Amino acid sequence: MPGETKEYQTPSPELSVEGLNVVNAVFASLTPHMVARFGEVAESATTALDYLVSPELLSLLRRTQEVAPLLEQGLSVLAALGAAIDIESAAPRVEAAARAARKEAEQSSRSVGLFALRRLQKDPGMQYALRFLLSFAANLRQNA
Amino acid sequence: MSKKLLIIGSGTAGLMVANLVARQLRGPVAHRDIEVTVLGERDEYVYQPGFLYVAFDLWEPDSLRRKVADLLSPGVRFVHDRAERIDAAAQSVTTRTGQTLQYDYLVIATGSQLNLTEIPGLEEGAHWFYTLEGALRLREALKSFEGGRLVLSVGIPHKCPVAPVEFTMMFDDWARARGIREKTEITYTYPVARPHTIASVADFADREFTARGIEIETFFNMDSIDAQGKVLHSQEGTDVPYDLLVAIPPHMGDTLGAASGLAEKGNWYPTDRNLLRVGAYKNIFAVGDTTNIPVSKAGSVAHFESEVLADNLVGLLTDGREPGHAYTGRAFCFIETGLEQATYISFDFAHPPTVPTPSRSIHLFKQTYNRIHWANLKAVM
Numbered sequence: 001m002p003g004e005t006k007e008y009q010t011p012s013p014e015l016s017v018e019g020l021n022v023v024n025a026v027f028a029s030l031t032p033h034m035v036a037r038f039g040e041v042a043e044s045a046t047t048a049l050d051y052l053v054s055p056e057l058l059s060l061l062r063r064t065q066e067v068a069p070l071l072e073q074g075l076s077v078l079a080a081l082g083a084a085i086d087i088e089s090a091a092p093r094v095e096a097a098a099r100a101a102r103k104e105a106e107q108s109s110r111s112v113g114l115f116a117l118r119r120l121q122k123d124p125g126m127q128y129a130l131r132f133l134l135s136f137a138a139n140l141r142q143n144a
Numbered sequence: 145m146s147k148k149l150l151i152i153g154s155g156t157a158g159l160m161v162a163n164l165v166a167r168q169l170r171g172p173v174a175h176r177d178i179e180v181t182v183l184g185e186r187d188e189y190v191y192q193p194g195f196l197y198v199a200f201d202l203w204e205p206d207s208l209r210r211k212v213a214d215l216l217s218p219g220v221r222f223v224h225d226r227a228e229r230i231d232a233a234a235q236s237v238t239t240r241t242g243q244t245l246q247y248d249y250l251v252i253a254t255g256s257q258l259n260l261t262e263i264p265g266l267e268e269g270a271h272w273f274y275t276l277e278g279a280l281r282l283r284e285a286l287k288s289f290e291g292g293r294l295v296l297s298v299g300i301p302h303k304c305p306v307a308p309v310e311f312t313m314m315f316d317d318w319a320r321a322r323g324i325r326e327k328t329e330i331t332y333t334y335p336v337a338r339p340h341t342i343a344s345v346a347d348f349a350d351r352e353f354t355a356r357g358i359e360i361e362t363f364f365n366m367d368s369i370d371a372q373g374k375v376l377h378s379q380e381g382t383d384v385p386y387d388l389l390v391a392i393p394p395h396m397g398d399t400l401g402a403a404s405g406l407a408e409k410g411n412w413y414p415t416d417r418n419l420l421r422v423g424a425y426k427n428i429f430a431v432g433d434t435t436n437i438p439v440s441k442a443g444s445v446a447h448f449e450s451e452v453l454a455d456n457l458v459g460l461l462t463d464g465r466e467p468g469h470a471y472t473g474r475a476f477c478f479i480e481t482g483l484e485q486a487t488y489i490s491f492d493f494a495h496p497p498t499v500p501t502p503s504r505s506i507h508l509f510k511q512t513y514n515r516i517h518w519a520n521l522k523a524v525m
Contacts (some may be wrong), residue, residue: 017501018503018505020500021500021503021505021506022505022506022509024490024500024505025488025500025506025509026490026509028476029444029476029488029490029513030489031447031448032451033164033451033454033523034520034525037524037525038525080269105218106174106218106219107174108174108175116362118362
């Protein structure tokens, strides 16, 4: 507004000096390897952000919105799957598979995750669940 | 035929070198093309900068301890045993239990330890905070301290060179907070002509101590302690009576070096200050406190050195590349200037440090670092 005055508060010199002091301390304490590792983390975060704002993700969200009623119906079908799988007996098997995967990974340069997936897909309960999910996904696709 | 890297010592430097190499050579280490082994006498790692806080009852000792096995990267083997002798010609190390471990490259990271026998009466008459047991004993002594004369006396050489200055200022704050400062005298003694070997730290300590009413006695080399009479004698002929004596015992290197004919006076290894090679050996390196490099014996030095050494070892282990990375003497030390403020120094061989004005922010930064140190050790941050 004409004639209006505004007051801006600037940081005190003491605060600026202290801020600079901390920044200097942080830089002085960093090692080249630490900087490289921070760089990796920053890059992963940026990549994740890229995905989040991508047109592909937006389109996927729109599509999900469109098929929401179908998904709702599907949830009741999924409840039947939950009842069909005996969680109590599956848990120890999954644990054993994870242990074996860790052991295999120690002998190899591959990640534990790869071995875990390979082991889990051999499990009969898991195979049943996967088959169910695949046919369920196919139904969804057809009806969408 | 796999290449063997053997690291003696499971302290900061030993663990960092092992984890940094294993992290960079994940594939060859997993396939056992490169074997990384840590040989350590202790299977528990203790975060030594925390001792200062334990003494003032600010931290519990359990927060400082972790199992060595939990701190090693996947693929690194840990042998819990003591190294008794290094045979440089045979490229092997024999252990207390009789094992012989072969190596292609050896890293000595055996640290430093207190020499409690050099000063008669020290064990009986003094407290210290350079071991966890010592810090816990001092904590009990401080709990029952109701005033009198506290003497902080520094012996050399010792690790973490700013810790005596930190303790003195923290004690001053602590005594004020307890309301006993009026009936407490504090005396700080140091072996050379000023209160610290680093000129800027000496100037800073001089100013701070004077402002806080702390008495400084220079040219004071501990000679002996009369534990019964509670008097500290110096080699220079001065006597200082005390009610509570906190001493910084002189340090020495591990006896392994002398037993192997590799170490010099004080059991320190003669180490190239840039490449960290021991003597004329191309495949033996020393890192951390155990070197004779004229730089502070401090965790940050171990950290900076470890990164340089790890990079050089990666080259040697993969294609025999000559070491190309040089340690430049970098060091970084926080200085607690009381219970709620801190400052820091940062320096290298060519650039001496300055001491910025203490602030609460730096104290909080130090407290944060204390929590994330474990991630540094594991080479994940």
